[in-house]
Amino acid sequence: MNRFLIAPSILSADFARLGEEVRAAEAAGADWIHVDVMDGHFVPNLTIGPLVVAALKQVATRPLDVHLMIENPDRYLEAFVEAGAAALGVHVETCVHLHRTLAQIRRLGVRACVVLNPATPAAQIEPVLRDVDQVLVMTVNPGFSGQRFIEATLPKIRQIRTWIDGMGLEVDLVVDGGIGLDTVEAVASHGARAFVMGSSFFGSGDYKRFVDAIHAKLKPYEAEGARD
Ligand code: DX5
Ligand code: ZN
Secondary structure, eight states, X not given: OOSSEEEEBGGGSOGGGHHHHHHHHHHHTOSSEEEEEEBSSSSXXXXXXXXXXHHHXXXXXSOEEEEEEOSSGGGGHHHHHHHXXXXXXXXXXXXXXXXHHHHHHHHTTSEEEEEEOTTSOGGGTGGGGGGOSEEEEESSOTTOXXXXXXXXXXXXXXXXXXXXXXXXXXXXXXXXXXXXXTTHHHHHHTTOOEEEESHHHHTSSOHHHHHHHHHHHHGXXXXXXXXX
């Protein structure tokens, strides 16, 4: 069993063959399927809604990790859970009543994930660490795949890892944006244990070889990684 989780972001998949792409990603060793929902307000881009998540759910056997880059996420939580999301990620920047939103996600029976933009300090999520199943640190500004990894996010990853371990919590620390063979070691060495990958994964040509290469890079960090 791998200690590290690979979450291909279907934003970089071939949308005309989405079902096949999900099957291929799973066959290559994807642990989660990451689904990027964008509203054209919180982020400039527009992507997909609950209908597409429901279609993905027909095909996927791994959990659908739904990342909501939308204003007013409370309005859509139920719709995405009904569509088949296994986890819902909400940005701290979009939630006025963050604790309430996270509690509502758990009440709906799915994993609650809190997400921070690169310029948002870690301190913003410390008060809710006991109320989440995942923390997702954005390592690019959300909105598009294929952007360059922002190194200044590394100390924040380490800080959050220290809090999670110090409090003895079972929280998955996830990174998203610009992660690939060149950057995965840096984020792993700072405490990330789950990796969203869009362009590096779907642009690799051979998904299985890519996943194996990522796990090979992560091998030295397995001893530090507490995840079973
Ligand atoms: C960015 C999305 C990411 C994106 C990652 O706003 O949240 O999930 O698809 O793509 P890469 O891995 O290409 O940066
Ligand atoms: Zn994402």
